[in-house]
Amino acid sequence: MKVCYTRVIVFWIMVIFCCYYGAHAQYVAAVESARADSPTPVPVNSQIEALLQQAKSSLDEDHEQAVKLSERALKLARASQNNHLIAKASYSCGMAYINQNLYVKSENYLVQALEYYARTSPPDSAAIAYTLRELGNLEKGRSNYTQSLNYYFSALKTFQQLGDSSEVGYTFNSIGAVYISLQKYEKSIEYLKKSEAMRLQIHDRRGLASTYNNLGISYSDVGKNDTALHFYLETLKYCQEIKFEKGITLSYNNIGHLYYTEKDYKKAHEYYDLALYEARRLNLRSGLSAVLVNLADICRDEKKYSQAIKYGNEALLISHEIADKKRISEAYESLAKxxxxxxxxSQAFDFQRKYSLLRDTLYNEAEARETSNMEAQYQSQQQRKEIELLMQEQKITDLELHKQKNILYVYTLAGTLLVVVVFMLYRSDRNRKQRNQELAKQNDEIRSKSIEIMLQSDIIRTAHNKITDSIRYAQRIQESILPMQENIMDVFPDSFIFFRPLDMVSGDFFWFSKVGNEYIWVAADCTGHGVPGALMTMMANTLLNQIVNGNKCTEPAQIICDLEKGIRENLHRHGAADDQQNPDGMDLAVCRIDFQTQTLTFSGANRPLYHIRNQGFTEIKGSKFSVGGMKALTDKIFENHVMQWQNGDCFYIGSDGYADQFGGKSERKFMAKNLKQLLLQIHAMPMPDQGKKLEEAFFAWKGSFTQTDDIMIIGFRM
Structure with missing residues (x-):
């Protein structure tokens, strides 16, 4: 017997070593392959980096110099065969050409940068996100707004994963600007508000100036001039704080134009004059032409025609000097009017004719650009497909390397376990006969007892089935008294009820009714769960029907007081001694909604109301007393909280079961603070989707833990 086990052990040790060396050889080959693909430093690296830095410094001042430096750096990078440097140089070329409005060339270089960033190991996620964002800027400049949004959202996802708050704020602002161009102002304001929140958090004053300017444009375009003025003034304030002179000039002009649209010509003149002074001082030729056209228009409306003609002619002269066809067109139109x-x-006809001819020229140029854009878009789609294939190949390489490592670990672990198992089998075999003898004796005893247990099991099973059938019938009764969700959805179509009893019957319940023009919501958590809790819910449901539907009581605080009295009477509790012997009761939240006055009145017994408006979260706490319980009614005070709701406001009530659920890696309760954070994160979703998200988060947190208590959360949007 010993000889047999020795042969087995020797055989398996040989197998393990063969596997180990095979896996090790594969692992070494994979590592060498990965090293062969990685960029190798070359002596010209520092020279390339210096050229790229010089090109970046030249972007705003000397566009041609930026192109030359970037192209030279790209040539050296290609010679070095360094993927990362080729990507950086291609990105620099793309940025240089986009500043010259050469969109096709810029796109080719930026897509090439993406291709080489994807080839680096590991891929440079931040650089890829920057490149995607610049492609978004490029497509926005070409008025390809759908493609621009695709690029922006791809970049945004990566920036959020990297935790780069500055770039997240920038990208939110860019998305908002695209929605302005699409005239989707609700969307633009949504993303600009997100940009504002992010930039306030990191004190980005330059970024806030840009975001507030776009918010001003959005509100101005929808006719909310007071709000637009507020944001234009905020833009001006931040530009003055950081001494951003071009932004100051733009803000003066925007504010002046806002006053002009409201026919407040005095205020409009005040800000136009400031913009004119700054544009002349800074020699902002295009901006100066725009301000002069605005001054010509306002003087025309004031019938100051000689001054209007003077401004219009000066705007036309400057526009010709800088060869800006758009500004020339604006000046022609203003002078014609x-x-x-x-x-x-005669003069009016002459300028109108020139305006029409130039407008047609601009239109034809736009058509030509659109044709070029379509060709470029086809090319970029082909390039993007190549990039996706390259990134897929890189992922496969990484997965293969990871797989080789795992093979090595698995073989080593399996070999160790196998040796241990063989040794244990050898030891256990020596004791097998002795155990078999003991087991044979025990089997006789077990056989005789098993017959007795089977008989008892049949009795228990029969009793259990009867009890289960009774509880299941009680479940149907309890479900039948709950409000029909179809009726609730008729009144609150954007709502959800996440209701998950711990047992077949629940100690949590919800109640809903209409009295006159008012609607009453109740979410109650009765003492205990299962059958005892369910009995309390039946009693509470009956009392609520009597108090609200019968007595027409709609004041939430009074409903709770009357419910307290009814429970004490039904449970025959008339003093402190009864309270100690029978402490049953419930926690609950009561809401009354009046659609005519747009008010919500809340009162709670040890349960709060959560209210979310935009990104603001408010918790209205109920009284610190339960209904019933061990405290006398005379010692309890329940208060009404009245609030004016707005369309889009979200409200949530429920029991404490969700927050008390144990789970997670730390094996602790979910906690109310985490529930609040979760609700704030998902509140913008439709309410049914929020209910699904809450359910998914609950099961993810609970994991293998058993459910702790009945769960109920009700959410509705006004």
């Missing part, structure tokens, strides 16, 4: 108002129809 001025001469028409003065009755000088």
């Amino acid at each position: 001025i001469y028409q108002n003065t009755g000088q129809y």
Whole structure:
């Protein structure tokens, strides 16, 4: 017998060593392959980095120099065969060409940068996100707004994963600007508000100036001029704080135009004059032309025609000097209207003709650009497919390397376990006969007892089935008294009820009714769960029907007081001694909603109301007393809390079962603070989707733990 086990052990040790060396050889080959693909430093690296830094410094001042430096760096990078440097140089070329509005060339270089960033090991996620964002800027410049949003959202996802708050705020602002161009102002304001929150958090004043300017444009375009003025003034304040002179000039012009649209010509002149002064001082030629056209328009409306003509002619002269066709077109149109108002129809006709010709030219150029854009879009789609294939190949390489490591670990562990198992089998075999003898004796005893247990099991099973059938019938009764969710959805279509009893019957229940023009919500958590809790819910449901539907009581605090009295009477509790012997009761939240006055009145017995408006979270706490319990009614005070709700406000009530659920890696309760954070994160979703998210989060947290208590959360949006 010993000889047999020795042969087995020797055989398996040989197998393990063979596997080990095979896996080790594969692992070494994979590592060498990965090293062969990684970029190798070359002596010209520092020279390339220096050229790229010089190109970056030249972007705003000398576009041609930026192109030359970037192209030179790219040539050296290709010679070095360093994927990361080729990607950086390609990105620099793309940025240089985008500043010259050469969108096709810029796109080719940026897509090439993406391709080489994807080839690096590991891929440079931050650099890929920057490149995607610049492609978004490029497509926005070409008015390809859908493609622009695709790039922005891809970049945003990566920036959020990297935790880069500055770039997240920037990208939110860019998305908001695209929605302005699409005239989807609700969406633009949503993303600009997110940008504002992020930039306030990191004190990004330059970024806030840009975000507030876009918010001003959004509100101005929807006719909310007071709000637009607020944001334009905020933009001006931040530009002045950081001494951003071009931004100050733009803000003056925007504020002046806002006053002009409201026909407050005095205020409009005040800000236009400030913008004119700054534009002349800073030699902002295009901006100066725009301000002069605005001044010409306001003087025309004030019938100051000579001054209007003076401003219009100066705007036209400057526009010709800088060869800005858009500004020339604006000046032609303004002068045509001025001469028409003065009755000088010959001059008016001449300028109108020039305006129409230039407008047609601009339109034809736009059509040509659109054709070029379509061709470039086809090319970029092909390039993006190549990039996706390259990234997929990189992932496969990484997975293969990881797989080789895992093989090595598994073989080593399996070999160790196998040796241990063989040794244990050898030892156990020596004791097998002795144990078999003992087991044979025990089997006789077990056989005789098993017959007795089977008989008892049949008795218990029969009793259990009867009890289970009774409880299941009680479950149907309890479910039948709960409000029908179809009726609730008729009144509150955007709502959810996440209701998950611990047992077949629940100690939690919800109640809903209409009295006149008012709707009453109740979420109650009775003492205990299962059958005892369910009995309390039946009694409470009956009392609520009597108090609200019968007595027409709709004041939440009074409903709770009347419920307290009814429970004490039904449970025959008339003094402190009864309270100690029978402490049953419930916690609950009561809401009354009036759609005519747009008010919500809340009162709670040891349960709160959560209210979310936009990104603001408010908790309205109930009284620190339960209904019933061990404290006399005379010692309890329940208060009404009245609030004016707005469309889009979210409200949540429920029991404490969700927050008290044990789970997670730390094996602790979920806690109310985490529930609040979760609700704030998902509140913008439709309410049915929020209910699903709560359910998913609950099971993810609970994991293998058993459910702790009945669960109930009700959410509704006004």
